[in-house]
Amino acid sequence: MKEKHTIIVTVINSPGVLARISGLLYQRGFNIESAIAAPTEDPKIYKVILVVEESDEYIEQIVKQLNKLIDTIRVVDISHKDNYIVREYIILKLDIQQKNRTDLLELSKQFNAHVIDISIDHIIIELSGNPQKIDRFIELVRPFGIKEYVRSGEFAMAEYQKSKKGEKNGS
């Protein structure tokens, strides 16, 4: 069964490392839903965070193949792990009628979203949070008339090591 997996790839920041990763995924026939790459606290290290929709056995191959790249230091599929903070960022542009405006602003407030720009007929909003929250927000504002949006793709980080006493963090 295909399922969404978020995979964190820690790599040496070497020239072409992104091309290596995307080339590998393409060559092996894996589809990437989103990918972001960014520097980390160590200038030699990059993190690439991939969202892939595949079955478990495929994911196992993806993880192994990514691990095989010489520049890869670590690969973690965090999908079945609950000790990760996963976040995403979105900017939305909405067509908006004067009369709906307060409803939208109210909704944004509920979600802790920020208005970046506002004019007679449109409004630009930004929001960050876990991907499910972003999905929900999109659904709720859809009726107002979405003109365009961009999502950052998922990024993630492990929480502080906790004592494993059944602490759950769903988001």
Next chain:
Amino acid sequence: MNGAEILIDALKKEGVNTIFGYPGGVVIPIFDVLYSTPDIRFVLTRHEQGATHAADGYSRSTGKVGVCLVTSGPGATNTITGIATAKLDSSPLVVISGQVHTSNIGSDAFQETDMIGLTRSICKHNYLVKDVHDLAKTIKEAFYIAKSGRPGPVSIDLPVNVQNAKVKNYTYPETIDLPGYKPVLEGNTLQIEKLARAIEQAKKPLLYTGGGIIAANATDSLLALLDKTQIPIVVTLMGLGSVPYDHPCYLGMPGMHGTIAANKALMECDLLIAVGVRFDDRVTGPPHLFANQATIAHIDIDPAEIGKNVKTHLPVVGDAKYVLEELYRHVKPRLPDAWNERTTYWKKQYPLTYRKSKDGLISPQSVIDKLNDFVGPETLVVTDVGQHQMWAAMYYHHQKPRHFLSSGGLGTMGFGLPAAIGASIGNPQKPVVCISGDGSIQMNIQELATCSINHLPIKILIINNTYLGMVRQWQDLFWNKKYSQVCLKQGPTCPPDCTGDPKTCPFEYIPDFVKVAEAYNIKGLRASTPEEVIPVLKEGIETQGPVLMEFMVSREENVFPMVSAGKPLSDIMTGDKP
């Protein structure tokens, strides 16, 4: 020192004494250094593909890293097939290509190609060196990556200005810092113990071993294990020679053109111990039907191979030599039992046989069969790709690892002759035989010059069936004998539905290989009838220096046994018997 001098010094530090290649504009600085480096032998091939296969043949036969040096653009692209061939067969190469000036990269400069982009999916790793200060470290890493873990080709692209750039303080690094690359050699002890217990409990254990045994130089460990446990064994095309052909446990090669005994054993075994093999589809057929009575243990140095094609129950990641030796320590001795009897019975019941030709031509298998009488265990046998390759795999008496070289994974026609050249240069004291087809030999026939000029005593056997035989066989068996573009005598006046009756074909074969050989100052011999086979082999093998022997064989002989692509191993076609 400049970059070119650093490169050559670094190669020497890596123990390189032979380079295969071809010069060009942007690598002149390196060739300029080579000009006054007598301790490195440069072998000038006649094509960069030839150079890459030669480096590959050198590597496979010696166990050392093969090195290749070519120019940018067309020189670099000509190495692509050679690099891919080495990748699929896990052969360690370092391929150095020149590149345009760093300031011109990306501008479609003269003879610029994106070598990094081109080789990304066909090499183990690649480098574009933009700063001369990174050069020494890059060479060090490249050799380490090529030969360690699962071996493979590494490509280094070296811009001309980096070759010319001067460095004040050059030292060759002693250590390597690759935090992302740490091959696991020592297999997990608990898993190995589990495997030892599984062997004790199994009623029908079977070993399935391949190229990984050769890469790990683990032949002795494998033979010791066989001695102690008497487990029947099948060996892939890439592993041939790691178990002597006459070993009592040896059942032959498995797979599409495997022996009946090997394939039957795979279908019936209850424990399959796979070591240094990658469950290639030429071996397994449909993965879910492969060895489906068995618990499958897989020992491999590459974790990504485990479970890739076939579900594995008992994985051990590690070096074959290490794991086999540990297994040897943990496993209890096992004596031949009913299962050994059964597999030996199959071996006796279904030996590899071939029919006498009825058309007055030579039966192709007989050439290989008789070759056995003229060569010894020290002989290196190198093949091309096609029917002759399979016959060489089946009928040649393999005795030693690294003595049978063949392009298995990519199946590259044109591999044979240049790889034989590399093997001969790497093993000057050993006889080398190249078994080729009339199609394959023409893919790198220009290397006859390299062979001749370097006085390499290679004995080239061309099994001439006047067809691209292996493709013709498929058209024969699965495409209603519609011989489309497989006859190498076919010209514009031929009837489109010709099925190749030699009696009605008015054409001569082009080229005349004997004359071609002579044009290269190589002795050429031809056997046209079965009676001529032995005299030609005798004269050819006994003649000093390179010899080309052409054998005119039955045109439509097929390779059997055969399991069609996509069929399970139980579905064996045996062809008609004598």
